[in-house]
Amino acid sequence: xxxxxxxxxxxxxxxxxxxxxxxxxxxxxxxxxxxxxxxxxxxxxxxxxxxxxxxxxxxxxxxxxxxxxxxxxxxxxxxxxxxxxxxxxxxxxxxxxxxxxxxxxxxxxxxxxxxxxxxxxxxxxxxxxxxxxxxxxxxxxxxxxxxxxxxxxxxxxxxxxxxxxxxxxxxxxxxxxxxxxxxxxxxxxxxxxxxxxxxxxxxxxxxxxxxxxxxxxxxxxxxxxxxxxxxxxxxxxxxxxxxxxxxxxxxxxxxxxxxxxxxxxxxxxxxxxxxxxxxxxxxxxxxxxxxxxxxxxxxxxxxxxxxxxxxxxxxxxxxxxxxxxxxxx
Numbered sequence: 001x002x003x004x005x006x007x008x009x010x011x012x013x014x015x016x017x018x019x020x021x022x023x024x025x026x027x028x029x030x031x032x033x034x035x036x037x038x039x040x041x042x043x044x045x046x047x048x049x050x051x052x053x054x055x056x057x058x059x060x061x062x063x064x065x066x067x068x069x070x071x072x073x074x075x076x077x078x079x080x081x082x083x084x085x086x087x088x089x090x091x092x093x094x095x096x097x098x099x100x101x102x103x104x105x106x107x108x109x110x111x112x113x114x115x116x117x118x119x120x121x122x123x124x125x126x127x128x129x130x131x132x133x134x135x136x137x138x139x140x141x142x143x144x145x146x147x148x149x150x151x152x153x154x155x156x157x158x159x160x161x162x163x164x165x166x167x168x169x170x171x172x173x174x175x176x177x178x179x180x181x182x183x184x185x186x187x188x189x190x191x192x193x194x195x196x197x198x199x200x201x202x203x204x205x206x207x208x209x210x211x212x213x214x215x216x217x218x219x220x221x222x223x224x225x226x227x228x229x230x231x232x233x234x235x236x237x238x239x240x241x242x243x244x245x246x247x248x249x250x251x252x253x254x255x256x257x258x259x260x261x262x263x264x265x266x267x268x269x270x271x272x273x274x275x276x277x278x279x280x281x282x283x284x285x286x287x288x289x290x291x292x293x294x295x296x297x298x299x300x301x302x303x304x305x306x307x308x309x310x311x312x313x314x315x316x317x318x319x320x321x322x323x324x325x326x327x328x329x
Contacts, residue, residue, distance in 0.1 A: 027221055029228065036225035040088060047095045049105070051113070054137055056130040059120065061106055062113035063087060063134070066094060068102035075167075075325070076140050078131070079105040082149030082175075082308075083196060083244065084230075084237050086112030089148070093310040096318035101325075104138075106131065108151070110240045118235065122243035124150065125250065128158040135165070144325060146170035146272075148310060149282065150244065157251075160259050163267040168328050170272040170321060171290060173307050175244075177257065179285030184210070196281070197237045198230050213278040213306035214313065261293045271297040272324040274317060276305035298324055 027035070044051065049064040064087050068074040077097075079090045090105040097103065107114035109130055110122050131154070135143065144167050147155030152174020159166045178186075188195050196211070198204040204227050208215055218226060264271060271294050275287050284301060291297055300320045302309050309317040 029224070032221040032225040033228070036222050039222060043088070043091050047091055048099075049091065049094060049103075053113075054134055056109075056134040056137070059109045059115040059130060061109065061115075061130065061134055063104050063106040064090075064094075066099075066101075066103040068100055070100040073100075074102045075100065076102040076104065076143035078135065078140075078143050078145045079103065080108065080131075080145070080147035080151030080154055081105070081111065082147075082151050082173075083240065084111070084233060085148075088112070089308065089311050092314035093318050093321075096315045097322055104135075104140075106134065108154070110236055116236045118239050122240040123250070124154050124244060124247040125157055127154050128161060131158055132162055132165075141165065142167050144168045144170070144328075146172060146321065147174060148172040148308065150175050152176065153247075156260060159269060160263045163263055163269060166269060168270040168272070168325065169264070170274065170324070172274045172309060172317075173276055173279050173282050174273075174286075174290070175282060176251065177260075177286055177289045177293065179283040179287070179289055181283045181285040183283035184280040185282070194241065197234060197241065199234050200231075201227065204230055210280055211307045212312050213276065213304055216311065257293055264294050264296075270324075270328050272321065273297050273299045274309055274320060275299075275301050276307055276309050276312070277301050277303050278305060279307045281307040 044064060048066045050066070051062060051064055053060055053062045055061075068076075079087075079093070081087060081089045087105040087107045090103075094103050094105065108127055109120060110116045142165055145155045145158060147153070147170070149172075152171045153176035155169060156171065156174065156176050159169045182190075185195060195203075195207055198207045207230075263269070273287055273290050273294075275284050277284050287299060287301065291299060302313060302317065305312050
């Protein structure tokens with residue numbers, strides 16, 4: 001549940017590209033968009049992430065993949081972004097992970113470079129089914145799965161449906177289980193406003209600050225390019241969010257909470273819960289509710305961090321994640 005491409009340009013872009021961005025004070029919208037695309041590409045390349053596309057049932061999904069340096073003992077990780085975000089939220093997080101890990105960061109259907117049609121079903125259970133088709137087609141038999149926000153809910157759903165394929169589950173400010181303290185987001189929804197769907201410049205800026213306590217630097221002229229991308233997503237975001245609400249009711253009807261508790265216990269599924277203490281989208285009180293369902297889960301709460309630890313503090317959150325993985329291998 002965030003903007004698509006937040007990251008610190010100075011950590012990835014070459015000095016030449018930065019110089020160009022500063023010199024293009026009067027560049028056109030097309031030039032801004034081109035520069036934005038080039039900077040994102042540089043960021044991916046610097047981490048060894050290659051963009052690919054594969055069929056996943058009723059849609060084609062785009063994903064980024066970094067191969068493992070340890071071919072004989074490859075550990076695969078599947079990373080899932082949140083609502084209205086995309087695979088690039090994981091660039092710096094992946095950079096901080098040991099290169100022995102085989103990493104796949106997916107654009108979920110309706111997001112990023114994957115297919116996005118208003119006629120597609122974006123039910124989260126359907127999204128989990130598409131992921132299984134994807135990983136099966138890629139020949140990945142077992143893997144670690146980690147998801148943020150909506151991606152966290154999909155990770156949990158996938159783990160319930162395919163526990164034998166999941167080596168560990170990581171929930172990062174995850175949707176699916178509400179805390180006892182209503183978040184600012186839910187309070188806004190109750191008043192008829194959705195802070196996660198930007199429709200003008202004011203709501204665009206508000207969403208950036210609403211989702212993150214420590215938003216990375218995104219200088220002009222990259223910011224206008226991201227603004228245009230965000231505005232172009234307004235209709236598809238409305239459709240996806242509507243389908244998410246339908247899923248939420250389906251999960252309630254199907255005793256989702258009890259299923260989590262039973263499946264994780266029966267399969268002894270290692271679980272990590274990471275959360276930003278200042279999360280305004282999904283209140284940190286949800287951690288206690290998840291912990292009640294998964295008593296053996298490890299928990300790490302980041303002070304001064306909002307809804308997106310992997311974007312706001314990629315090195316620190318990746319270190320916590322990698323430490324968790326080391327206890328499983």
